[in-house]
Amino acid sequence: MRHSIEFLLNGERIAVDDLDPHTTVLQFLRERRGLTGTKEGCAEGDCGACTVAIAELSADQRVDVKPINACIRLLATIDGKALFTVEALSNANSRAPLHPVQAAMVDAHASQCGFCTPGFVMSLFALFKNECSPSRDRVIEAISGNLCRCTGYRPIIEAGIKATTAICFSTERGESKEKLEANSNGNQALAPTNSQVNGESQKIVWLNTPGRSEALESAERAMIEALAALPANASSESLHYRFGGQQFFAPRSIDELSSLVADHPNAWILAGGTDIGLWITKALQHNATLIYTGGVRALRDIRESDAALEIGAAVPLEDAFHAMNRHYPELAQVWTRFASWPIRSSGTLGGNVANGSPIGDSMPALIALGATVSLRHRERVRTIPLEALYLDYKKQSRAGGEWIEKITIPRRIPNVQIGFYKNSKRNEQDISAVCAAISMVIDRGVVQYVRIAYGGMAGVPKRAINAETELTEKAWSETQVRAAMQAMHADFSPMSDMRASAAYRMQVAQNLLLRFWLESQSAPAEVRVI
Missing domain, CATH: 3.30.390.50 (CO dehydrogenase flavoprotein, C-terminal domain)
Incomplete structure (x- = not known):
């Protein structure tokens, strides 16, 4: 059993054992580490001023980069991940001191008062690490969770397009490195050359290289090795973090999670924290026991069969929606209007269903598609139609100690x-x-x-x-x-x-x-x- 939270912060390995488990990422960054580039605007995940990026190992041992809202994400859930803030992107000792996204923001005159700028930069950085040459609509979608009251957005969108297009020399696209370097118009901040790869740290190369480019291979391996060395990834031990009479559990198996929920029926079951985070920051509520589902790999699986699509309760909304879109493309346009990319990257389908908001957008779609929900209590599992879960406002048919294990969506009916x-x-x-x-x-x-x-x-x-x-x-x-x-x-x-x-x-x-x-x-x- 592990008892401290360990993660990478801008490349530095960090261990925490002396903070309230309700501490948010934003509080830790600003108050403990003095990283004040990350701002607090709304404290509820709406304005995007607090946007940071996380990188974590996927099931197939790749590095997944996602934007998150630091103001509502609990620090303990970053255990085993890499956390990046806007301070990590610039490097005064580099030939190109600004990150390509930052350089594009400067060139496009995309910052005025500057309060929101770090959040925009981090959202665009996450896009930069995920996609080559995204469309204008995709750039707009990527920053839909960031609010600006100064620029009118046009220059920010232009910066996003420039930063993620000019330097994308992806071998997957079959384009030559020379051609894509030529497209950068000679901007030395835009494409890492061989001398940069050899002469700068692997972290800087990884941060400044988009997609799956040629220059990224060795830096990607270094990032994978750094993440794999963290205790959360190097062992199968669960996390039991205690501080001030409060405790945070991060179990690793379904059986362990089931036992914890049954033994602590009043605990908060936490996934992405996009609801619970607001209970803490807005309602000022605390709970002596938090149980985190994100460490149970089986709950993050998506399984497809001839009969149905099974989505584990801890699958992020973004991944769940992509899986559903393959079978129900009619829903695609609505999912992009569901909250913002950082919220969809943190929040889970199981958490959204468990919250049961009367104005939630996923439940009507799931109900119309005939979805069922599997409820587990220790070894016993029962499956009910999703609509049968909801009895009245904030009243559900879940018994004490039961929790949502998966959501099952039938395959498409002919015609x-x-x-x-x-x-x-x-x-x-x-x-x-x-x-x-x-x-x-x-x-x-x-x-x-x-x-x-x-x-x-x-x-x-x-x-x-x-x-x-x-x-x-x-x-x-x-x-x-x-x-x-x-x-x-x-x-x-x-x-x-x-x-x-x-x-x-x-x-x-x-x-x-x-x-x-x-x-x-x-x-x-x-x-x-x-």
Whole structure:
């Protein structure tokens, strides 16, 4: 059993054994390490001023780089990972003292007051390490969780495109190093040359090289070796961290996790912390026992069979959505509007389902697709339809000591038509007023199968059972659709709040079903907010 938190901070190995387990990454960076480039703007993961990047070993021993919100991510969950802040990117002793992303921001005049700039830089750094030549839309998506009140975003987007395009000499794209170096327009800050690779530290080369380029191979191996040497990766020992009468468990197996949850029924079960982080930073709540699921590799697996897609409870939302998109591409556009990239990189599908927010976007889609959830208590596992998990607002059918092990989504039904709609005031980084998910099979003009689920219409994500009954085995016609729209009054009694009135929510919910019918009457056309 291990008792200290160990990770890499900007390349330096760090061990922590004297901090409250509720300490956030942001608090540690600013108050303990004096790394003040990382800012606090909102303390709830919305503004992006606190964005940093983490690198961790994947199941196939590659280095995965992701942006996270330091203000709500607990430091203890960084055990076994590498953490990078904006301070790591610049190197005064280098031939190119600024990182390519930083240099591009300067060249594009993409910073004014500067408070938000480190967060933008780190989001673009994560994109830089993941993709070669991303599209403009992808750059916008990557910074959708970063807010700026000065620049109007245009120069920031230009910087993102320049930084991730000009220097991307990826062998996977089949482009020659010479060609891509020529595309950098001679900017010596942009492409590491052989002399740089040989003369600078592997860390600097790794930070400054995008994608899977030729220059990255040895530096990537060095990063893998550094991560593999951390105790969390070098051994199978679990972490039991204690401080001030509080404890943080990071088990390594499903059996160990099951025992801990059963033995500590009042503990917080923690994954990415995108909800629990706000309980700590906003509600100022603490719990004497935290149990972290991220160390259980089996819970981070995605398994596909002929019958279903199984997603472990600790799979990050970003990875879960990509897996679902392969089978249900209709959902892809909505997933990009789900929170921001840092939130999707930290938050998990199991955590989102367990939270059960009535305005969560994933649950209506999962319910419409017929998903089930597996609940475990020690060795016993039971599987129920996802909608059966939610009884009322913050009330679930989980028994004491039960926890969510996986979510199972059936494979696509032949000839199924799917619609998923999100209604919110902003296109990005906004909570739904209403979201709707519809799955339907129509044969010779008659509805043979239908599932309709909504968020924002009740205290829990909920199916429109009466509307479904009005449609099942009936002609797929406007008359029948309008009858189903009226039946929704028996399904829902929405509330009024700051996002929408009850009357507005009902009208939108009804109209979204009508929209689905209208879209089914003609050839599919892409509809997106610009």
